[in-house]
Amino acid sequence: MIDEAVQPLLDGFVASVREIAAVEAIWLHGSLALGDYQRGRSDLDVVAVVSSPPTPAVAELHQELMRSDPLAAKLHCSYMLRSQLADPSVRHPTFAQGRYFDRPVTPVTRRELAIGNRTLFGPAPAGLLPPTSDDELSAFIRRDLREFWLPATRKRSNWYADIWVDLSLLTIARAHVTLATGDLITKRAAFDVLPRLGAPADVVEDIRRRRYGPAFRTGPWWRHTRAGLTRRFVRTAIPAVLSSR
Missing domain, CATH: 1.20.120 (Four Helix Bundle (Hemerythrin (Met), subunit A))
Structure with missing residues:
Protein backbone atom coordinates (compact mmCIF):
# COMPACT_ATOMS: atom_id res chain seq x y z
CA MET A 1 0.00 0.00 0.00
CA ILE A 2 1.47 3.37 -1.08
CA ASP A 3 1.46 6.24 1.42
CA GLU A 4 -1.72 8.31 0.95
CA ALA A 5 0.29 11.54 0.66
CA VAL A 6 2.47 10.06 -2.08
CA GLN A 7 -0.17 8.45 -4.28
CA PRO A 8 -1.51 11.74 -5.76
CA LEU A 9 2.04 12.80 -6.65
CA LEU A 10 2.74 9.48 -8.36
CA ASP A 11 -0.60 9.54 -10.17
CA GLY A 12 0.09 13.07 -11.40
CA PHE A 13 3.58 12.11 -12.51
CA VAL A 14 2.31 9.11 -14.47
CA ALA A 15 -0.35 11.16 -16.24
CA SER A 16 2.02 14.03 -17.04
CA VAL A 17 5.02 12.02 -18.20
CA ARG A 18 2.84 9.95 -20.54
CA GLU A 19 1.93 13.17 -22.33
CA ILE A 20 5.55 14.07 -23.14
CA ALA A 21 7.35 10.70 -23.44
CA ALA A 22 6.71 7.39 -25.18
CA VAL A 23 6.10 5.53 -21.94
CA GLU A 24 5.43 1.79 -22.03
CA ALA A 25 5.67 1.05 -18.30
CA ILE A 26 6.41 2.77 -14.99
CA TRP A 27 7.79 0.71 -12.09
CA LEU A 28 8.59 1.24 -8.43
CA HIS A 29 11.76 0.11 -6.68
CA GLY A 30 13.59 0.91 -3.45
CA SER A 31 11.64 1.45 -0.24
CA LEU A 32 8.36 2.07 -2.09
CA ALA A 33 8.50 -1.40 -3.63
CA LEU A 34 9.95 -3.21 -0.63
CA GLY A 35 7.61 -1.79 2.03
CA ASP A 36 9.97 0.47 3.98
CA TYR A 37 8.93 3.91 2.74
CA GLN A 38 9.21 6.79 5.25
CA ARG A 39 7.43 9.98 4.18
CA GLY A 40 9.78 12.92 3.73
CA ARG A 41 12.86 10.75 4.36
CA SER A 42 12.79 8.00 1.76
CA ASP A 43 13.29 8.61 -1.94
CA LEU A 44 10.49 7.90 -4.40
CA ASP A 45 12.38 5.57 -6.74
CA VAL A 46 10.81 5.03 -10.16
CA VAL A 47 11.81 3.55 -13.51
CA ALA A 48 10.03 4.51 -16.71
CA VAL A 49 10.37 2.21 -19.71
CA VAL A 50 10.20 4.20 -22.95
CA SER A 51 10.15 3.20 -26.63
CA SER A 52 12.17 6.26 -27.73
CA PRO A 53 14.67 8.55 -25.97
CA PRO A 54 13.00 11.14 -23.71
CA THR A 55 13.30 14.82 -24.56
CA PRO A 56 14.48 17.58 -22.17
CA ALA A 57 10.79 18.14 -21.42
CA VAL A 58 10.96 15.38 -18.81
CA ALA A 59 13.46 17.41 -16.77
CA GLU A 60 11.12 20.39 -17.00
CA LEU A 61 8.29 18.18 -15.76
CA HIS A 62 10.28 17.15 -12.70
CA GLN A 63 11.14 20.76 -11.96
CA GLU A 64 7.48 21.74 -12.23
CA LEU A 65 6.45 18.93 -9.89
CA MET A 66 9.06 20.10 -7.36
CA ARG A 67 7.63 23.60 -7.45
CA SER A 68 4.11 22.33 -6.78
CA ASP A 69 4.79 19.54 -4.26
CA PRO A 70 7.75 19.38 -1.81
CA LEU A 71 7.66 15.56 -1.90
CA ALA A 72 8.58 15.68 -5.60
CA ALA A 73 12.14 16.64 -4.66
CA LYS A 74 12.60 12.98 -3.74
CA LEU A 75 10.99 11.62 -6.91
CA HIS A 76 13.85 10.01 -8.84
CA CYS A 77 13.24 8.41 -12.22
CA SER A 78 15.45 6.61 -14.74
CA TYR A 79 14.16 6.46 -18.31
CA MET A 80 15.12 3.10 -19.83
CA LEU A 81 14.74 2.37 -23.54
CA ARG A 82 12.87 -0.91 -23.93
CA SER A 83 15.45 -2.04 -26.50
CA GLN A 84 18.20 -1.65 -23.86
CA LEU A 85 16.56 -3.37 -20.89
CA ALA A 86 18.82 -6.41 -21.12
CA ASP A 87 22.12 -4.49 -20.87
CA PRO A 88 22.97 -3.43 -17.29
CA SER A 89 25.96 -1.37 -18.47
CA VAL A 90 23.84 1.19 -20.36
CA ARG A 91 23.57 4.61 -18.77
CA HIS A 92 20.00 5.89 -18.85
CA PRO A 93 18.69 9.47 -18.65
CA THR A 94 17.80 10.03 -15.00
CA PHE A 95 16.34 12.84 -12.93
CA ALA A 96 17.49 12.65 -9.31
CA GLN A 97 18.71 14.99 -6.58
CA GLY A 98 17.33 17.95 -8.52
CA ARG A 99 19.31 17.37 -11.73
CA TYR A 100 19.19 15.47 -15.02
CA PHE A 101 22.07 13.12 -15.87
CA ASP A 102 22.88 9.59 -17.12
CA ARG A 103 23.46 6.55 -14.92
CA PRO A 104 23.00 2.78 -15.16
CA VAL A 105 20.14 0.89 -13.57
CA THR A 106 22.24 -1.33 -11.34
CA PRO A 107 21.85 -5.06 -10.66
CA VAL A 108 20.64 -4.16 -7.15
CA THR A 109 17.89 -1.96 -8.58
CA ARG A 110 17.02 -4.64 -11.14
CA ARG A 111 16.68 -7.24 -8.41
CA GLU A 112 14.54 -4.83 -6.33
CA LEU A 113 12.29 -4.33 -9.34
CA ALA A 114 11.91 -8.09 -9.71
CA ILE A 115 11.22 -8.67 -6.01
CA GLY A 116 8.72 -5.84 -5.65
CA ASN A 117 7.19 -6.34 -9.13
CA ARG A 118 5.25 -3.10 -8.55
CA THR A 119 3.90 -1.15 -11.52
CA LEU A 120 2.18 2.22 -11.79
CA PHE A 121 1.46 1.82 -15.48
CA GLY A 122 1.83 -0.88 -18.12
CA PRO A 123 3.32 -4.36 -17.80
CA ALA A 124 4.99 -5.32 -14.52
CA PRO A 125 8.79 -5.78 -14.35
CA ALA A 126 8.45 -9.57 -14.52
CA GLY A 127 6.92 -9.20 -17.98
CA LEU A 128 9.69 -7.08 -19.53
CA LEU A 129 12.89 -7.02 -17.47
CA PRO A 130 15.40 -9.86 -17.92
CA PRO A 131 16.30 -11.49 -14.58
CA THR A 132 19.51 -10.57 -12.74
CA SER A 133 21.60 -13.60 -11.84
CA ASP A 134 23.08 -14.11 -8.37
Missing part, protein backbone atom coordinates in the same frame (compact mmCIF):
# COMPACT_ATOMS: atom_id res chain seq x y z
CA ASP A 135 26.57 -13.87 -9.91
CA GLU A 136 25.76 -10.51 -11.53
CA LEU A 137 24.35 -9.20 -8.27
CA SER A 138 27.30 -10.41 -6.20
CA ALA A 139 29.88 -9.04 -8.65
CA PHE A 140 28.26 -5.60 -8.63
CA ILE A 141 28.05 -5.44 -4.83
CA ARG A 142 31.69 -6.45 -4.42
CA ARG A 143 32.82 -3.90 -6.99
CA ASP A 144 30.72 -1.14 -5.37
CA LEU A 145 32.24 -1.81 -1.94
CA ARG A 146 35.79 -2.18 -3.24
CA GLU A 147 35.88 0.61 -5.83
CA PHE A 148 33.49 3.23 -4.45
CA TRP A 149 32.91 2.97 -0.71
CA LEU A 150 36.39 1.92 0.41
CA PRO A 151 38.27 4.63 -1.55
CA ALA A 152 35.73 7.18 -0.27
CA THR A 153 37.16 6.79 3.24
CA ARG A 154 40.33 8.57 2.13
CA LYS A 155 38.46 11.89 2.08
CA ARG A 156 37.37 13.25 5.46
CA SER A 157 34.88 15.93 4.46
CA ASN A 158 32.22 13.59 3.02
CA TRP A 159 31.68 11.89 6.34
CA TYR A 160 30.24 14.98 8.01
CA ALA A 161 27.13 14.68 5.81
CA ASP A 162 24.16 12.61 7.00
CA ILE A 163 23.72 10.90 3.65
CA TRP A 164 27.24 9.47 3.62
CA VAL A 165 26.89 8.13 7.15
CA ASP A 166 23.48 6.65 6.50
CA LEU A 167 24.13 5.08 3.12
CA SER A 168 27.54 3.66 3.96
CA LEU A 169 26.43 1.70 7.02
CA LEU A 170 23.14 0.52 5.54
CA THR A 171 24.84 -0.45 2.27
CA ILE A 172 27.46 -2.50 4.10
CA ALA A 173 24.85 -4.34 6.17
CA ARG A 174 22.69 -5.09 3.15
CA ALA A 175 25.74 -6.15 1.12
CA HIS A 176 26.80 -8.54 3.88
CA VAL A 177 23.44 -10.31 3.79
CA THR A 178 23.24 -10.46 0.00
CA LEU A 179 26.76 -11.85 -0.36
CA ALA A 180 26.07 -14.44 2.34
CA THR A 181 22.58 -15.54 1.33
CA GLY A 182 21.69 -14.02 -2.04
CA ASP A 183 18.77 -12.14 -0.45
CA LEU A 184 18.09 -8.41 -0.59
CA ILE A 185 16.93 -6.90 2.69
CA THR A 186 15.29 -3.56 3.46
CA LYS A 187 17.04 -0.68 5.18
CA ARG A 188 14.93 -1.35 8.26
CA ALA A 189 16.19 -4.95 8.40
CA ALA A 190 19.78 -3.70 7.99
CA PHE A 191 19.66 -2.16 11.47
CA ASP A 192 19.50 -5.65 12.98
CA VAL A 193 22.63 -6.67 11.05
CA LEU A 194 24.87 -3.70 11.90
CA PRO A 195 25.57 -4.66 15.54
CA ARG A 196 26.81 -8.08 14.39
CA LEU A 197 29.26 -6.33 12.09
CA GLY A 198 30.64 -4.21 14.93
CA ALA A 199 29.10 -0.92 13.84
CA PRO A 200 29.34 1.88 16.45
CA ALA A 201 26.11 1.74 18.45
CA ASP A 202 25.66 5.51 18.81
CA VAL A 203 25.98 6.01 15.06
CA VAL A 204 23.51 3.22 14.33
CA GLU A 205 21.02 4.77 16.75
CA ASP A 206 21.58 8.20 15.20
CA ILE A 207 20.71 6.82 11.74
CA ARG A 208 17.71 4.91 13.07
CA ARG A 209 16.21 7.96 14.78
CA ARG A 210 16.73 10.24 11.80
CA ARG A 211 15.01 7.67 9.58
CA TYR A 212 12.22 6.57 11.90
CA GLY A 213 11.98 9.28 14.55
CA PRO A 214 13.48 12.56 15.81
CA ALA A 215 17.25 12.88 15.91
CA PHE A 216 18.82 12.53 19.34
CA ARG A 217 22.12 14.35 18.79
CA THR A 218 22.98 17.65 17.09
CA GLY A 219 25.86 20.08 16.83
CA PRO A 220 29.40 20.12 15.43
CA TRP A 221 30.90 17.95 18.19
CA TRP A 222 28.64 15.02 17.37
CA ARG A 223 29.12 15.42 13.62
CA HIS A 224 32.89 15.36 14.09
CA THR A 225 32.75 12.34 16.37
CA ARG A 226 30.29 10.53 14.13
CA ALA A 227 32.42 11.17 11.04
CA GLY A 228 35.46 9.57 12.65
CA LEU A 229 33.54 6.59 13.98
CA THR A 230 31.89 5.97 10.62
CA ARG A 231 35.08 6.22 8.56
CA ARG A 232 36.90 3.80 10.84
CA PHE A 233 34.05 1.32 10.73
CA VAL A 234 33.72 1.47 6.94
CA ARG A 235 37.47 0.95 6.51
CA THR A 236 37.45 -2.23 8.57
CA ALA A 237 33.99 -3.58 7.75
CA ILE A 238 34.32 -3.62 3.98
CA PRO A 239 37.40 -5.93 3.87
CA ALA A 240 35.67 -8.20 6.38
CA VAL A 241 32.47 -8.35 4.33
CA LEU A 242 34.40 -8.97 1.10
CA SER A 243 36.37 -11.82 2.66
CA SER A 244 33.41 -13.53 4.31
CA ARG A 245 31.44 -16.38 2.74
Whole structure:
Protein backbone atom coordinates (compact mmCIF):
# COMPACT_ATOMS: atom_id res chain seq x y z
CA MET A 1 0.00 0.00 0.00
CA ILE A 2 1.47 3.37 -1.08
CA ASP A 3 1.46 6.24 1.42
CA GLU A 4 -1.72 8.31 0.95
CA ALA A 5 0.29 11.54 0.66
CA VAL A 6 2.47 10.06 -2.08
CA GLN A 7 -0.17 8.45 -4.28
CA PRO A 8 -1.51 11.74 -5.76
CA LEU A 9 2.04 12.80 -6.65
CA LEU A 10 2.74 9.48 -8.36
CA ASP A 11 -0.60 9.54 -10.17
CA GLY A 12 0.09 13.07 -11.40
CA PHE A 13 3.58 12.11 -12.51
CA VAL A 14 2.31 9.11 -14.47
CA ALA A 15 -0.35 11.16 -16.24
CA SER A 16 2.02 14.03 -17.04
CA VAL A 17 5.02 12.02 -18.20
CA ARG A 18 2.84 9.95 -20.54
CA GLU A 19 1.93 13.17 -22.33
CA ILE A 20 5.55 14.07 -23.14
CA ALA A 21 7.35 10.70 -23.44
CA ALA A 22 6.71 7.39 -25.18
CA VAL A 23 6.10 5.53 -21.94
CA GLU A 24 5.43 1.79 -22.03
CA ALA A 25 5.67 1.05 -18.30
CA ILE A 26 6.41 2.77 -14.99
CA TRP A 27 7.79 0.71 -12.09
CA LEU A 28 8.59 1.24 -8.43
CA HIS A 29 11.76 0.11 -6.68
CA GLY A 30 13.59 0.91 -3.45
CA SER A 31 11.64 1.45 -0.24
CA LEU A 32 8.36 2.07 -2.09
CA ALA A 33 8.50 -1.40 -3.63
CA LEU A 34 9.95 -3.21 -0.63
CA GLY A 35 7.61 -1.79 2.03
CA ASP A 36 9.97 0.47 3.98
CA TYR A 37 8.93 3.91 2.74
CA GLN A 38 9.21 6.79 5.25
CA ARG A 39 7.43 9.98 4.18
CA GLY A 40 9.78 12.92 3.73
CA ARG A 41 12.86 10.75 4.36
CA SER A 42 12.79 8.00 1.76
CA ASP A 43 13.29 8.61 -1.94
CA LEU A 44 10.49 7.90 -4.40
CA ASP A 45 12.38 5.57 -6.74
CA VAL A 46 10.81 5.03 -10.16
CA VAL A 47 11.81 3.55 -13.51
CA ALA A 48 10.03 4.51 -16.71
CA VAL A 49 10.37 2.21 -19.71
CA VAL A 50 10.20 4.20 -22.95
CA SER A 51 10.15 3.20 -26.63
CA SER A 52 12.17 6.26 -27.73
CA PRO A 53 14.67 8.55 -25.97
CA PRO A 54 13.00 11.14 -23.71
CA THR A 55 13.30 14.82 -24.56
CA PRO A 56 14.48 17.58 -22.17
CA ALA A 57 10.79 18.14 -21.42
CA VAL A 58 10.96 15.38 -18.81
CA ALA A 59 13.46 17.41 -16.77
CA GLU A 60 11.12 20.39 -17.00
CA LEU A 61 8.29 18.18 -15.76
CA HIS A 62 10.28 17.15 -12.70
CA GLN A 63 11.14 20.76 -11.96
CA GLU A 64 7.48 21.74 -12.23
CA LEU A 65 6.45 18.93 -9.89
CA MET A 66 9.06 20.10 -7.36
CA ARG A 67 7.63 23.60 -7.45
CA SER A 68 4.11 22.33 -6.78
CA ASP A 69 4.79 19.54 -4.26
CA PRO A 70 7.75 19.38 -1.81
CA LEU A 71 7.66 15.56 -1.90
CA ALA A 72 8.58 15.68 -5.60
CA ALA A 73 12.14 16.64 -4.66
CA LYS A 74 12.60 12.98 -3.74
CA LEU A 75 10.99 11.62 -6.91
CA HIS A 76 13.85 10.01 -8.84
CA CYS A 77 13.24 8.41 -12.22
CA SER A 78 15.45 6.61 -14.74
CA TYR A 79 14.16 6.46 -18.31
CA MET A 80 15.12 3.10 -19.83
CA LEU A 81 14.74 2.37 -23.54
CA ARG A 82 12.87 -0.91 -23.93
CA SER A 83 15.45 -2.04 -26.50
CA GLN A 84 18.20 -1.65 -23.86
CA LEU A 85 16.56 -3.37 -20.89
CA ALA A 86 18.82 -6.41 -21.12
CA ASP A 87 22.12 -4.49 -20.87
CA PRO A 88 22.97 -3.43 -17.29
CA SER A 89 25.96 -1.37 -18.47
CA VAL A 90 23.84 1.19 -20.36
CA ARG A 91 23.57 4.61 -18.77
CA HIS A 92 20.00 5.89 -18.85
CA PRO A 93 18.69 9.47 -18.65
CA THR A 94 17.80 10.03 -15.00
CA PHE A 95 16.34 12.84 -12.93
CA ALA A 96 17.49 12.65 -9.31
CA GLN A 97 18.71 14.99 -6.58
CA GLY A 98 17.33 17.95 -8.52
CA ARG A 99 19.31 17.37 -11.73
CA TYR A 100 19.19 15.47 -15.02
CA PHE A 101 22.07 13.12 -15.87
CA ASP A 102 22.88 9.59 -17.12
CA ARG A 103 23.46 6.55 -14.92
CA PRO A 104 23.00 2.78 -15.16
CA VAL A 105 20.14 0.89 -13.57
CA THR A 106 22.24 -1.33 -11.34
CA PRO A 107 21.85 -5.06 -10.66
CA VAL A 108 20.64 -4.16 -7.15
CA THR A 109 17.89 -1.96 -8.58
CA ARG A 110 17.02 -4.64 -11.14
CA ARG A 111 16.68 -7.24 -8.41
CA GLU A 112 14.54 -4.83 -6.33
CA LEU A 113 12.29 -4.33 -9.34
CA ALA A 114 11.91 -8.09 -9.71
CA ILE A 115 11.22 -8.67 -6.01
CA GLY A 116 8.72 -5.84 -5.65
CA ASN A 117 7.19 -6.34 -9.13
CA ARG A 118 5.25 -3.10 -8.55
CA THR A 119 3.90 -1.15 -11.52
CA LEU A 120 2.18 2.22 -11.79
CA PHE A 121 1.46 1.82 -15.48
CA GLY A 122 1.83 -0.88 -18.12
CA PRO A 123 3.32 -4.36 -17.80
CA ALA A 124 4.99 -5.32 -14.52
CA PRO A 125 8.79 -5.78 -14.35
CA ALA A 126 8.45 -9.57 -14.52
CA GLY A 127 6.92 -9.20 -17.98
CA LEU A 128 9.69 -7.08 -19.53
CA LEU A 129 12.89 -7.02 -17.47
CA PRO A 130 15.40 -9.86 -17.92
CA PRO A 131 16.30 -11.49 -14.58
CA THR A 132 19.51 -10.57 -12.74
CA SER A 133 21.60 -13.60 -11.84
CA ASP A 134 23.08 -14.11 -8.37
CA ASP A 135 26.57 -13.87 -9.91
CA GLU A 136 25.76 -10.51 -11.53
CA LEU A 137 24.35 -9.20 -8.27
CA SER A 138 27.30 -10.41 -6.20
CA ALA A 139 29.88 -9.04 -8.65
CA PHE A 140 28.26 -5.60 -8.63
CA ILE A 141 28.05 -5.44 -4.83
CA ARG A 142 31.69 -6.45 -4.42
CA ARG A 143 32.82 -3.90 -6.99
CA ASP A 144 30.72 -1.14 -5.37
CA LEU A 145 32.24 -1.81 -1.94
CA ARG A 146 35.79 -2.18 -3.24
CA GLU A 147 35.88 0.61 -5.83
CA PHE A 148 33.49 3.23 -4.45
CA TRP A 149 32.91 2.97 -0.71
CA LEU A 150 36.39 1.92 0.41
CA PRO A 151 38.27 4.63 -1.55
CA ALA A 152 35.73 7.18 -0.27
CA THR A 153 37.16 6.79 3.24
CA ARG A 154 40.33 8.57 2.13
CA LYS A 155 38.46 11.89 2.08
CA ARG A 156 37.37 13.25 5.46
CA SER A 157 34.88 15.93 4.46
CA ASN A 158 32.22 13.59 3.02
CA TRP A 159 31.68 11.89 6.34
CA TYR A 160 30.24 14.98 8.01
CA ALA A 161 27.13 14.68 5.81
CA ASP A 162 24.16 12.61 7.00
CA ILE A 163 23.72 10.90 3.65
CA TRP A 164 27.24 9.47 3.62
CA VAL A 165 26.89 8.13 7.15
CA ASP A 166 23.48 6.65 6.50
CA LEU A 167 24.13 5.08 3.12
CA SER A 168 27.54 3.66 3.96
CA LEU A 169 26.43 1.70 7.02
CA LEU A 170 23.14 0.52 5.54
CA THR A 171 24.84 -0.45 2.27
CA ILE A 172 27.46 -2.50 4.10
CA ALA A 173 24.85 -4.34 6.17
CA ARG A 174 22.69 -5.09 3.15
CA ALA A 175 25.74 -6.15 1.12
CA HIS A 176 26.80 -8.54 3.88
CA VAL A 177 23.44 -10.31 3.79
CA THR A 178 23.24 -10.46 0.00
CA LEU A 179 26.76 -11.85 -0.36
CA ALA A 180 26.07 -14.44 2.34
CA THR A 181 22.58 -15.54 1.33
CA GLY A 182 21.69 -14.02 -2.04
CA ASP A 183 18.77 -12.14 -0.45
CA LEU A 184 18.09 -8.41 -0.59
CA ILE A 185 16.93 -6.90 2.69
CA THR A 186 15.29 -3.56 3.46
CA LYS A 187 17.04 -0.68 5.18
CA ARG A 188 14.93 -1.35 8.26
CA ALA A 189 16.19 -4.95 8.40
CA ALA A 190 19.78 -3.70 7.99
CA PHE A 191 19.66 -2.16 11.47
CA ASP A 192 19.50 -5.65 12.98
CA VAL A 193 22.63 -6.67 11.05
CA LEU A 194 24.87 -3.70 11.90
CA PRO A 195 25.57 -4.66 15.54
CA ARG A 196 26.81 -8.08 14.39
CA LEU A 197 29.26 -6.33 12.09
CA GLY A 198 30.64 -4.21 14.93
CA ALA A 199 29.10 -0.92 13.84
CA PRO A 200 29.34 1.88 16.45
CA ALA A 201 26.11 1.74 18.45
CA ASP A 202 25.66 5.51 18.81
CA VAL A 203 25.98 6.01 15.06
CA VAL A 204 23.51 3.22 14.33
CA GLU A 205 21.02 4.77 16.75
CA ASP A 206 21.58 8.20 15.20
CA ILE A 207 20.71 6.82 11.74
CA ARG A 208 17.71 4.91 13.07
CA ARG A 209 16.21 7.96 14.78
CA ARG A 210 16.73 10.24 11.80
CA ARG A 211 15.01 7.67 9.58
CA TYR A 212 12.22 6.57 11.90
CA GLY A 213 11.98 9.28 14.55
CA PRO A 214 13.48 12.56 15.81
CA ALA A 215 17.25 12.88 15.91
CA PHE A 216 18.82 12.53 19.34
CA ARG A 217 22.12 14.35 18.79
CA THR A 218 22.98 17.65 17.09
CA GLY A 219 25.86 20.08 16.83
CA PRO A 220 29.40 20.12 15.43
CA TRP A 221 30.90 17.95 18.19
CA TRP A 222 28.64 15.02 17.37
CA ARG A 223 29.12 15.42 13.62
CA HIS A 224 32.89 15.36 14.09
CA THR A 225 32.75 12.34 16.37
CA ARG A 226 30.29 10.53 14.13
CA ALA A 227 32.42 11.17 11.04
CA GLY A 228 35.46 9.57 12.65
CA LEU A 229 33.54 6.59 13.98
CA THR A 230 31.89 5.97 10.62
CA ARG A 231 35.08 6.22 8.56
CA ARG A 232 36.90 3.80 10.84
CA PHE A 233 34.05 1.32 10.73
CA VAL A 234 33.72 1.47 6.94
CA ARG A 235 37.47 0.95 6.51
CA THR A 236 37.45 -2.23 8.57
CA ALA A 237 33.99 -3.58 7.75
CA ILE A 238 34.32 -3.62 3.98
CA PRO A 239 37.40 -5.93 3.87
CA ALA A 240 35.67 -8.20 6.38
CA VAL A 241 32.47 -8.35 4.33
CA LEU A 242 34.40 -8.97 1.10
CA SER A 243 36.37 -11.82 2.66
CA SER A 244 33.41 -13.53 4.31
CA ARG A 245 31.44 -16.38 2.74
